[in-house]
Amino acid sequence: MSKIDHALFNAKKHALEKEYEVCPDCGSELVIKNSKKGPFIGCASYPTCEYIRPLAHHDSHVIKVLEGVACPECSRDLVIKNGRYGMFIGCTGYPECHYIGHEDASDSQELPDCPKCKKGKLTQRKNKFGKHFYSCNSYPSCKYTLNAKPIEHACPDCNWPVLVEKTRAGKAVLQCPQKSCQSIVEIP
The missing domain is CATH 2.20.25 (N-terminal domain of TfIIb)
Structure with a gap:
């Protein structure tokens, strides 16, 4: 003691x-x-x-300034910040510039267009718990999200342009994300 x-x-x-x-x-x-x-x-x-x-502010604080790395929107320096949902790369010009850098998804295949708004593309994002999900990049005007990886393949039953990868009984299958359909297609 x-x-x-x-x-x-x-x-x-x-x-x-x-x-x-x-x-x-x-x-x-x-x-x-x-x-x-x-x-x-x-x-x-x-x-x-x-x-x-x-009582507690949820403002992000700067961890490190990335000198020589310019913001693609306003040409100011980028910084590594620690925010309420973890670390991220942001612009030193905040709040005038709202640029936030995302991890490069160059190693993954191209994700399909948003089937709901047909204007944006589906992008991989990470929630505050570290779990990946897929949402339209034209958020907040389009709030379409998926929890599984989307594949550009039309549903044979309802013709929805996107199916998601799922695992059923140890086998990878494609499933329609529409709640009214839920059709399952086996991967050849």
Whole structure:
């Protein structure tokens, strides 16, 4: 028990005390409050004053500047940032420039066009847990997504232009992603 560094616990306690400030709206004290979504800072004179702000900011911070690597959209330097969903490559000109670099998928085969909007292409993306999924690159105007790898092959039953790779009983098959169809085609 003597190996516990009590200074660490006291430092955290004092760090929270520094968060108490004066409300910019009414001049009352700001306090840490809790909700079902987590802690936040709010005005002590609630409900007469409804000032709140998040306790933790989800801003990304720069890990390394990639000097000599220019942004393809605005020609400024690119940086490696650590954000809420992990590390990514972004532009130093943010928020004016919203460029985000993606991993090169040059080793994988060409992915098909989006069957829903017919304007964009399906691209491989990664969610915050590291799992891959496929979505239209014209998001947010098109919200079409697939969890399995899309193959450009028309469904024999409903003529949907894209099938997805699935494994059934240890064999690779193609399946229609439409919920109303779910037709299965064996790979020759």
